[in-house]
Each structure stands twice: as structure tokens, then as C-alpha cells.
Amino acid sequence: MSRISRIAFVTIGQTPRSDIVPEMMAEIAAGLEVRPSYEEFGVLDGLEGADLDAFRARDGEHSFATRLASGEEIVSSKARTEERLNELLAEIDGKGFDIVVLLCTGTRIDPLQNTLVVEAQRIVDSTVEALAASCRNLGVILPLERQVAEFGQRHVFAGNPTVVSASPYSGAGMAAGAKGVAACDLVVMHCMGYTAAMLDEIRQAVDAPVLLSRRVVAGVVRQMI
Structure with a gap:
């Protein structure tokens, strides 16, 4: 049995990340008899209109480029995104996942108490x-x-x-x-x-x-x- 059976993929954009997760899972699980299960979580999930606009980067701010569920690119504020990311990770930490995989190479996060984190950056x-x-x-x-x-x-x-x-x-x-x-x-x-x-x-x-x-x-x- 796989030691890692439940993976949480976390994006700074919106889920599903059909442009990333299937390709990564094909490489992660190639040749395995038992594939790990996974769930996706997004910093911008459920946001639209003014709530979504609040995360957009302003002039002079450090920024991220990420993807909405529609496939559209959004340029978000690094500071506001990371604040919400840490809140989301704290929520995920209590859900019993074996590992959290961050789908961004630019984030800085707070350590979790219960779950191993693969920090892409x-x-x-x-x-x-x-x-x-x-x-x-x-x-x-x-x-x-x-x-x-x-x-x-x-x-x-x-x-x-x-x-x-x-x-x-x-x-x-x-x-x-x-x-x-x-x-x-x-x-x-x-x-x-x-x-x-x-x-x-x-x-x-x-x-x-x-x-x-x-x-x-x-x-x-x-x-x-």
C-alpha cells in the first residue's frame, strides 16, 4: 500500500487546474498499482466580481500570474494572495491529507502542524x-x-x-x-x-x-x- 494515499494540490488561482494536475499525476503515479487520491484547493475559488478584483495586483506590487477556472489569466497581488494562502493551508492541515503540494514556484508559507508540504519554490x-x-x-x-x-x-x-x-x-x-x-x-x-x-x-x-x-x-x- 502506498505510504502517501491522499494528496492536496493547492493553487494560488482557481480549481480545477486541468492544465497542471492531470499531467503531474500521470508522472507521479506512473506504474503504480494503487494511485493516490487527490483533491484540489484554490486561493481564489468561489470569488468573482469585486471580491476577485480585490486580489488583483496594483502598480508597484509584487505579483503572481495564475489561472482562473475559466482558463483566463489573472495577475494577483503576492501579499494578499499569500495571506489567504496561509489561511487556506491552515484549513487543509486539519483534513487528514498525507501531503500538500503547492502549485506555485513563488510562495512563502507558514509551517503546518500536521501535514508535510511540498513547497514548489x-x-x-x-x-x-x-x-x-x-x-x-x-x-x-x-x-x-x-x-x-x-x-x-x-x-x-x-x-x-x-x-x-x-x-x-x-x-x-x-x-x-x-x-x-x-x-x-x-x-x-x-x-x-x-x-x-x-x-x-x-x-x-x-x-x-x-x-x-x-x-x-x-x-x-x-x-x-
């Missing part, structure tokens, strides 16, 4: 830091142009990474983003919204290893099953 950043120690030019692809200037304040990598933007939700910009990191010798697609298909698109233009955040995180979860 720490896993991705630690992996990149280890691999990039001897890297001549690290490339980082982010969802939003406004996040390019913020990156150095939120993530610390050695050297001077080449940081470009390409939204996983708008359906455009991936080719341009690939051109921006074409000269790098290691590239990370630093958002859980980037898909395996987008990874293939980047790899066609970049002659270097490319890390897909959701695949890095799924690999860690699989080791725990």
Missing part, C-alpha cells in the same frame, strides 16, 4: 542552485514581464541570470522567450503553469538542458509515494 530553487553552481549563463523563464525586475528580490541564484518572460496562460510569447535564453547553458521554466508541450517548444530553440518546474516537483512527490 524551495524545491525548484534548490535544484537550480545545485545544478547552476558551475553554470556560465543560467536562463530563467517567467510568466510576466513585471516579474523580471522583481526576480532578484524573490530568488537568489549565483551569477547574473538571463531572465525573460513568456506567459503560460496567454498562449503567446513562448518562441520569443526561447530566443532570449538561447545562449544559456541551463534554463529553468520557473512557473508551474508551463506544460510539457511548452517544454518541447523551448527545447527546440535551446541547445541546453531545460528544467520544467512541474516535472521537478512531481519527481519529488513520486519519491514519497
Whole structure:
């Protein structure tokens, strides 16, 4: 029997994250006789109109790019999103899950009392830091142009990474983003919204290893099953 039988996937947007969770579960559960069950929870679930608008990022605020249930992209305030995220995680902590998987590579959270948490940001950043120690030019692809200037304040990598933007939700910009990191010798697609298909698109233009955040995180979860 699997040691991890119940997973809570938590997004900073709205559920269901049909663009992330099925792909991750296929990698997590590949070859297993007993698949873990899972539920999804979203910071913005059930919000619309003015309540949803209250989470949108204002000028000068650090921001997240995430997805609504409709598939629409929303740029949310990092501060207000993380405040509600911690409240949501505290609620989930009492529901008997074996593990919580955060579907964002930019969040900072409070420790939970009862449940192991897979923090995507720490896993991705630690992996990149280890691999990039001897890297001549690290490339980082982010969802939003406004996040390019913020990156150095939120993530610390050695050297001077080449940081470009390409939204996983708008359906455009991936080719341009690939051109921006074409000269790098290691590239990370630093958002859980980037898909395996987008990874293939980047790899066609970049002659270097490319890390897909959701695949890095799924690999860690699989080791725990």
C-alpha cells in the first residue's frame, strides 16, 4: 500500500487546474498499482466580481500570474494572495491529507502542524542552485514581464541570470522567450503553469538542458509515494 494515499494540490488561482494536475499525476503515479487520491484547493475559488478584483495586483506590487477556472489569466497581488494562502493551508492541515503540494514556484508559507508540504519554490530553487553552481549563463523563464525586475528580490541564484518572460496562460510569447535564453547553458521554466508541450517548444530553440518546474516537483512527490 502506498505510504502517501491522499494528496492536496493547492493553487494560488482557481480549481480545477486541468492544465497542471492531470499531467503531474500521470508522472507521479506512473506504474503504480494503487494511485493516490487527490483533491484540489484554490486561493481564489468561489470569488468573482469585486471580491476577485480585490486580489488583483496594483502598480508597484509584487505579483503572481495564475489561472482562473475559466482558463483566463489573472495577475494577483503576492501579499494578499499569500495571506489567504496561509489561511487556506491552515484549513487543509486539519483534513487528514498525507501531503500538500503547492502549485506555485513563488510562495512563502507558514509551517503546518500536521501535514508535510511540498513547497514548489524551495524545491525548484534548490535544484537550480545545485545544478547552476558551475553554470556560465543560467536562463530563467517567467510568466510576466513585471516579474523580471522583481526576480532578484524573490530568488537568489549565483551569477547574473538571463531572465525573460513568456506567459503560460496567454498562449503567446513562448518562441520569443526561447530566443532570449538561447545562449544559456541551463534554463529553468520557473512557473508551474508551463506544460510539457511548452517544454518541447523551448527545447527546440535551446541547445541546453531545460528544467520544467512541474516535472521537478512531481519527481519529488513520486519519491514519497
